[in-house]
Amino acid sequence: MKLSENITGVGHLGIPTADLAGSAAWYEQKLGFRKFYEKTVWNDGKLNVVFLELKDLVIELCEQAQAGRDMQMRGDGILDHFAIDAPDFENCCRRVEDQGLKYHASTPKGAVLYENIGPKGVRGANYVGPNQEVIELCHNCSVNYGYRTGLQGWSHLAVKVSDLQASVSFYEILGFTKVGEGYLDTPDGRLYIGFVDNHGFQLELIQMTGAGLQELKSRGAGHIDHIALNVKDAKEAFYEARKAGCRVSDLVLKELPFFEHGIRYFMILGPDGEKIEINQRLSW
Numbered sequence: 001m002k003l004s005e006n007i008t009g010v011g012h013l014g015i016p017t018a019d020l021a022g023s024a025a026w027y028e029q030k031l032g033f034r035k036f037y038e039k040t041v042w043n044d045g046k047l048n049v050v051f052l053e054l055k056d057l058v059i060e061l062c063e064q065a066q067a068g069r070d071m072q073m074r075g076d077g078i079l080d081h082f083a084i085d086a087p088d089f090e091n092c093c094r095r096v097e098d099q100g101l102k103y104h105a106s107t108p109k110g111a112v113l114y115e116n117i118g119p120k121g122v123r124g125a126n127y128v129g130p131n132q133e134v135i136e137l138c139h140n141c142s143v144n145y146g147y148r149t150g151l152q153g154w155s156h157l158a159v160k161v162s163d164l165q166a167s168v169s170f171y172e173i174l175g176f177t178k179v180g181e182g183y184l185d186t187p188d189g190r191l192y193i194g195f196v197d198n199h200g201f202q203l204e205l206i207q208m209t210g211a212g213l214q215e216l217k218s219r220g221a222g223h224i225d226h227i228a229l230n231v232k233d234a235k236e237a238f239y240e241a242r243k244a245g246c247r248v249s250d251l252v253l254k255e256l257p258f259f260e261h262g263i264r265y266f267m268i269l270g271p272d273g274e275k276i277e278i279n280q281r282l283s284w
């Protein structure tokens, strides 16, 4: 089974934290997430995790015992920001601002209209999460949201890339298809953007240039650590990923006793070093 047939869509977004309880409460109280699982395991030291969901958007908050210093060193990463769909955009922004959320430096005045993304443009405002992660509220002007109001789960995950075509080709190996494009004019020059989709989950691949491209080279895993994709069979994916030429950063498949029967997983690296967890939830 090819990797593209094995992958069944998005699993979770992994965010490291030095304050698990505080972060989980933040997502629950300010954005309406629901905690549905928590566990402490031994994985290179003591690891506490909490899983939270907002419709189809699942966040894995990870608190690693000795990772305090590593946490402080982290900046914005290759996985730059994640975006939540906001049909009634102004209301959603007002509500999160009433909860005390502050604009991120990337949108210092709040809401921005990106008129050259998608057929009719996109409205977005970036806020700062409890671990300095960038959270965008996003309204796609081409989408008919019907009567839906309030935060709707996944809009997209933004990845800053150094070679858009190489990244599109890489994500095609994982079963993504290109569904849209656009551009953004910045002081650095024009940033070309491609959207790729896998079972309704979209990545916004942003081609960096100029100073932003130089800065990208210094980025690693940042405040957003990894994105997890679900597979039917992790053993087969582990073999197929190598065969397809993916950079697999684990020598062996790993297992953790999460959920009823455990998970089996491994990490691969995208073209710019972004971390992608390939994850099978075991069911026997």
Ligand SMILES: [Fe+2]
Binding pocket: 012, 013, 014, 060, 226, 228, 277
């Ligand atoms: Fe994860």
Ligand SMILES: [Fe+2]
Binding pocket: 081, 083, 124, 136, 138, 156, 158, 204
């Ligand atoms: Fe975005």
